[in-house]
Amino acid sequence: MAVRAARELHDGDVVFVGIGLPNLACNLARATHAPNLVLIYESGAVGAKPERLPVSIGDPALVTDSLGVASMSEVFQWYLQGGRIQVGFLGGAQIDRFGNINSTVIGPYAHPKVRLPGSGGACEIAIHAKRVIVVAPLSARTFPKDVDFLTSPGQVNKYGTRRSLDLPGGGPVRIVTDVGILAPSLEDGELELVAIYPGVKAEDVKQKVGWPLRVRRDLVTVEPPSAEELHLLRDVLDPDHLYL
Amino acid sequence: MTMREAISRFVHDGDLVVIEGFTHLICFAAAHEIIRQKRRDLTLCRLTPDLIYDQLIAAGCARKLIFSWAGNPGLGSLHALRRAVERAEPAPLELEEYSHFGLVARMSAGAANLPFWPLRNYRGSDLPAVNPQIRTVECPYTGEALATVPALNPDVTIVHAQRADASGDTQIWGLYGVQKEAAFAAKRVIVVVEEIVEESVIRADPNRTVFPGFIVDAVVHEPWGAHPSYAQGYYDRDNEYYVAWDEQSRETERLERWFKEWVYGVADRAEYVKRLGSETVARLSAKPRISAGVNYGY
Numbered sequence: 001m002a003v004r005a006a007r008e009l010h011d012g013d014v015v016f017v018g019i020g021l022p023n024l025a026c027n028l029a030r031a032t033h034a035p036n037l038v039l040i041y042e043s044g045a046v047g048a049k050p051e052r053l054p055v056s057i058g059d060p061a062l063v064t065d066s067l068g069v070a071s072m073s074e075v076f077q078w079y080l081q082g083g084r085i086q087v088g089f090l091g092g093a094q095i096d097r098f099g100n101i102n103s104t105v106i107g108p109y110a111h112p113k114v115r116l117p118g119s120g121g122a123c124e125i126a127i128h129a130k131r132v133i134v135v136a137p138l139s140a141r142t143f144p145k146d147v148d149f150l151t152s153p154g155q156v157n158k159y160g161t162r163r164s165l166d167l168p169g170g171g172p173v174r175i176v177t178d179v180g181i182l183a184p185s186l187e188d189g190e191l192e193l194v195a196i197y198p199g200v201k202a203e204d205v206k207q208k209v210g211w212p213l214r215v216r217r218d219l220v221t222v223e224p225p226s227a228e229e230l231h232l233l234r235d236v237l238d239p240d241h242l243y244l
Numbered sequence: 245m246t247m248r249e250a251i252s253r254f255v256h257d258g259d260l261v262v263i264e265g266f267t268h269l270i271c272f273a274a275a276h277e278i279i280r281q282k283r284r285d286l287t288l289c290r291l292t293p294d295l296i297y298d299q300l301i302a303a304g305c306a307r308k309l310i311f312s313w314a315g316n317p318g319l320g321s322l323h324a325l326r327r328a329v330e331r332a333e334p335a336p337l338e339l340e341e342y343s344h345f346g347l348v349a350r351m352s353a354g355a356a357n358l359p360f361w362p363l364r365n366y367r368g369s370d371l372p373a374v375n376p377q378i379r380t381v382e383c384p385y386t387g388e389a390l391a392t393v394p395a396l397n398p399d400v401t402i403v404h405a406q407r408a409d410a411s412g413d414t415q416i417w418g419l420y421g422v423q424k425e426a427a428f429a430a431k432r433v434i435v436v437v438e439e440i441v442e443e444s445v446i447r448a449d450p451n452r453t454v455f456p457g458f459i460v461d462a463v464v465h466e467p468w469g470a471h472p473s474y475a476q477g478y479y480d481r482d483n484e485y486y487v488a489w490d491e492q493s494r495e496t497e498r499l500e501r502w503f504k505e506w507v508y509g510v511a512d513r514a515e516y517v518k519r520l521g522s523e524t525v526a527r528l529s530a531k532p533r534i535s536a537g538v539n540y541g542y
Binding site: 019020042043044045055056057058059060062063064069071072073076077080081104109112115116117118119120121122123124127128149150151152153157159160162165166167168 | 291530
C-alpha cells in the first residue's frame, strides 16, 4: 500500500502527512520520482526531512533540519484553509461508498459501541486539501454502505454534494487498499474499482465492500512494486519495520 | 515559585484548565501536582487529551473534557477516558468535541478578546449536529455562510517551555502548537521551564520569545517537567512510556499502584526524576544540534 500511495504523489506536491504508512509513502516518493515533495505535519513542521521514522505526528525529528515551524493556527488557517495544500492523507474506522469517513464513534453518538479518537484535523483536511488520498486495507467492516458518523465529508452525503456544499477541496480521489484502488465515479461520486493488484480478481474485491461495487470499464492492473521500491522501504526507510 | 505553590494559588476546583503542548512540551509535572492536591470538577481542555488528561481523569479531577482528538498516538484508546465515558468510572465525564481547526479557532478568539472565530469548515460533517456550540454566521461582505466557534477563555493555562527569565518572559523552540493562543486567552498563566535564565539571555534573541512576562502569573523551574513528553534540545519523547501506558491503564487496580508509585509516592518532580533513574535520563537526553545565532545589530 505504501508503494501505491507513493505513486499517487506528484513531484512538487505540498502534502499534509499523517503518521504510519502515509509517512512512509511520502518518504518513498521523495526518494524516487518526487524529490521536491514538501511534507507538512499538522503539528507545525513545514518541509520536514526526518532522519528517523517519526513515531508521532509531533516527533522532534520533524523539526530538526525542517524548513520552518508554524503555529497550529497558521497550519490550519493559512496553509490548509488558505488553499496551499495539494494532498491530504486520511484513514478511518469506516469509509462509505462516497468516501465519507468516520473516525468518531461506532454506534450512536450518545451511546457509542466504540468511542474512537475523533476528528483531529481530518474534517478540515477532507474539506480543504485539493486531493485526499485514503489509505486503508479493504474489508466489509471498514467499507460499509453508510458510515455511523460523518466526521469528514466525502464526495456526496445527506448534506449534499461537494459542489452544492461549496467545499473548496477535491475530497477523496483515491482509496488505496491492499487489493486495489477505488476512485469516485465521474457521474455520481460513488467509489468504484479502477485498478487492481496483480493476481487479485475483481469478484474477490467486490466481497470486501458493503455495497454493490462497480468496476470501471478500463480497469487496469497496477505494476507490482519494483525491486528498488521494496529495497528502499525495507532496508532504508523502515529498517526497524515499525510500519511494515 | 514551587509547583506546589503555583497549583495551590492558581488552580481551583471547578476551573477551566488548559495544559497545552502538541506532543512537545506537555507539562505532566503540573498535572501530577494537580492530582496530589486533589482538585475536583475541572473542565479540561486540550486538542489531544493524551496521557496527561487520561491521568487526570483516572484520578477523578475532571468533570468535563473539551477536545479534538482523544487517543494514545499510534496505539489506540485512552482507557481511563473510555471508562469515564462508557461506564462513568470513577465519575461521569461530559464531552465537548471539535476538530483541531475548531479548537485552535476557539483559542484564537479567546486570545484576541473576540466573542467567536469564523472558519470555513464543518459543512458536510455531523460535528455541528452533536455540538451546538458550532454555529454559522453570514459574512456581511459576501453573504457566505461561515462556521463559527465561541471564544475559549481558560481560567488558567499552564505552558511548559524550554526557558524563561524570572519574570516569565518565555522562549520556546521546536513545535509550539497553540501555546501562544492558550496563554493569551487565559485569565491566569503558569509557565513551567527547563531553565530559568537571565533577562539578558532572552533579550539576546527576542524573536524566540512566545509571550512576555507581563501576562504570566507564576514561573516554575521544573527540569524534566514534561516527561514522558519531550523538550526539544533537552530530552526526547519517552515512547516506551506511551506504549507501557496502554497496558498500565487498562485495569483500575494496576492504575492505583501506578499512581501510588509515580504521583502520590513522590513529593515533587525532582523526586520523580530520581525515581526515573539515570539510565532513562541518559537514554532520553538530547544530542546537541546547535543553531547559529543571527545578527540583531543595526
